[in-house]
Amino acid sequence: MNYFRFLNLFVVSSAMMFFACDDSSSSPSAGVDRTNVKTCDEMVKEDVNTWHFIRKDAFGDDAEYIYKAEGRDLIVTIKGANGSDTKTYSMYNMESEVGVEMAYRAAKATCEGN
Numbered sequence: 001m002n003y004f005r006f007l008n009l010f011v012v013s014s015a016m017m018f019f020a021c022d023d024s025s026s027s028p029s030a031g032v033d034r035t036n037v038k039t040c041d042e043m044v045k046e047d048v049n050t051w052h053f054i055r056k057d058a059f060g061d062d063a064e065y066i067y068k069a070e071g072r073d074l075i076v077t078i079k080g081a082n083g084s085d086t087k088t089y090s091m092y093n094m095e096s097e098v099g100v101e102m103a104y105r106a107a108k109a110t111c112e113g114n
Contacts, residue, residue, distance in 0.1 A: 038053055040053060045104040048067050048069045051067035055110065055111065055113065062081050063079065064079040065111070066078075071095070072093050073090070075090075076088045076089075
């Protein structure tokens, strides 16, 4: 079971990294709301509401990443420059320390583009 969660973490992290391929210092694109957007340094592991940032997508447009926890699940909403929403449901157990740590590291790496 732990192997499956780790594998899922890797797949979701890789997919998120695909969309986050540049830095977040660009000008705003249409459809992306920069209100309350945090920087990578402002992300707090214990507060999923701070996991909110803008990165470049694979096409060079701004994409807004918004994370929230619903029970055990971490939900990632990626708002593209054209206003479309893509939701990804991951298998992180947000009710465990290990799950929160893995989810935080994946979100932070996506934010930083690592």
